[in-house]
Amino acid sequence: MEPSSGKPLAGARAALWLLLGINLFNYIDRQILAAVEPEIRATFFSPNDPNAMARTGALGTAFLVTYMMSAPALGWLADRFPRWVIVGTCVILWSLASGASGLATTFTLLVFTRICVGIGEGGYGPAAPTILADLYPLQSRGRVLAIFCAAIPVGSALGYVLGGLIKVNLDWRWAFYLVTPPGLLLGLLCFTRRDPRGDGATKKKQRRATWDDYVTLFRTPSYVFNTLAQTAMTFAIGGLGFWMPAYLQFRQQPPSALPIFGGIIVVAGLISTLLGGFVADQLRARYAGSYFLVSGFGMLAGFPLFIAMLFAPFPFAWVFLFASVFLGFLNTGPSNAALANVSLPSVRATAFALNILIIHTFGDAAAFPAIGFVAGHTSMNTAFLLVSAMMFVAGLLWLLGAKFLPSDTAAVEAATLQGGLSI
Numbered sequence: 306m307e308p309s310s311g312k313p314l315a316g317a318r319a320a321l322w323l324l325l326g327i328n329l330f331n332y333i334d335r336q337i338l339a340a341v342e343p344e345i346r347a348t349f350f351s352p353n354d355p356n357a358m359a360r361t362g363a364l365g366t367a368f369l370v371t372y373m374m375s376a377p378a379l380g381w382l383a384d385r386f387p388r389w390v391i392v393g394t395c396v397i398l399w400s401l402a403s404g405a406s407g408l409a410t411t412f413t414l415l416v417f418t419r420i421c422v423g424i425g426e427g428g429y430g431p432a433a434p435t436i437l438a439d440l441y442p443l444q445s446r447g448r449v450l451a452i453f454c455a456a457i458p459v460g461s462a463l464g465y466v467l468g469g470l471i472k473v474n475l476d477w478r479w480a481f482y483l484v485t486p487p488g489l490l491l492g493l494l495c496f497t498r499r500d501p502r503g504d505g506a507t508k509k510k511q512r513r514a515t516w517d518d519y520v521t522l523f524r525t526p527s528y529v530f531n532t533l534a535q536t537a538m539t540f541a542i543g544g545l546g547f548w549m550p551a552y553l554q555f556r557q558q559p560p561s562a563l564p565i566f567g568g569i570i571v572v573a574g575l576i577s578t579l580l581g582g583f584v585a586d587q588l589r590a591r592y593a594g595s596y597f598l599v600s601g602f603g604m605l606a607g608f609p610l611f612i613a614m615l616f617a618p619f620p621f622a623w624v625f626l627f628a629s630v631f632l633g634f635l636n637t638g639p640s641n642a643a644l645a646n647v648s649l650p651s652v653r654a655t656a657f658a659l660n661i662l663i664i665h666t667f668g669d670a671a672a673f674p675a676i677g678f679v680a681g682h683t684s685m686n687t688a689f690l691l692v693s694a695m696m697f698v699a700g701l702l703w704l705l706g707a708k709f710l711p712s713d714t715a716a717v718e719a720a721t722l723q724g725g726l727s728i
Contacts, residue, residue, distance in 0.1 A: 451582020
């Protein structure tokens with residue numbers, strides 16, 4: 306069942322806060338690993354091992370590859386079985402796997418636990434925004450998904466902070482032990498929620514997805530443009546986050562500069578994510594393609610400011626970086642809301658899952674080696690021009706897709722109404 310009166314369904318707000326809490330711990334767990342990586346390396350490898358950093362870096366790769374490969378299969382399940390059951394099961398799985406990371410006695414076991422974390426997040430990632438799309442009406446999805454995605458900058462920063470505090474005062478293993486109980490509690494709470502698609506008589510009215518429904522996703526121009534734009538954006542943001550410590554070192558900045566970058570991500574990312582969803586929803590009555598317009602203009606405006614950061618002296622470079630990050634995060638809520646709006650409810654989780662697979666395969670997973678390769682053969686400044694180029698490409702793709710968004714959204718709305726539900 307989807308909201309038909311322009312108002313959220315019963316329990317929508319509680320569901321939003323629960324999923325927001327889960328998403329927060331999702332990103333805390335991801336970044337805690339990075340925060341304690343030096344201690345993990347010292348535990349399992351010799352200080353003189355030239356391959357130690359490459360091997361600990363494989364922990365992130367193991368998670369990312371498993372996450373994006375498991376998402377389509379688990380998204381398919383979320384379209385056919387109660388989504389809260391999928392979410393709760395996957396959250397409990399990744400929480401237990403995080404705790405097991407602290408118990409790992411060999412590096413191989415640690416890699417295995419991170420693979421299990423990736424599987425857990427692969428089920429949660431497609432299902433969670435789909436539940437919110439089922440609960441909230443079309444006109445408010447931008448700001449709702451912006452609130453949900455606000456956990457990205459906040460959780461990432463908290464992961465660094467908590468990891469740093471824990472490794473100073475406790476053994477690194479406690480970083481993984483301490484995130485396990487909250488995750489288990491949040492996972493169990495999911496089993497108290499009802500699937501917004503209904504049950505009993507309501508559920509029988511739902512049309513099952515067909516192969517043509519899945520093919521239609523890639524025949525929907527705004528879905529394709531959105532996925533391509535998000536891929537370029539993920540390349541830019543993921544590459545920036547991974548290589549920024551090396552860039553600050555290249556610019557001869559002190560170690561104290563890294564917390565400044567973390568603060569920029571939290572403040573600029575949080576405010577921008579919330580503002581982007583609110584503005585896009587407000588503009589939608591006047592401009593039906595507002596979700597893509599806000600996303601595209603944000604990226605295009607941030608593009609020259611990021612280039613300015615590369616050539617400005619510090620501390621002025623921080624100003625340009627703050628502005629470019631702020632503009633780069635405006636798309637988070639609107640672009641994810643657009644994904645939901647142009648995919649039928651019966652395939653919505655799969656639509657998010659395929660999006661996850663594509664944007665990470667060709668986005669951040671490709672950015673890490675590509676930027677490193679260019680930096681190794683030229684300089685970090687030249688390599689970071691790739692980040693600015695991808696910001697420009699993302700902005701251009703969103704603006705090109707804006708003309709298709711109104712008709713694609715209307716087509717899904719009409720098909721959903723015809724199927725006995727309202728969007």
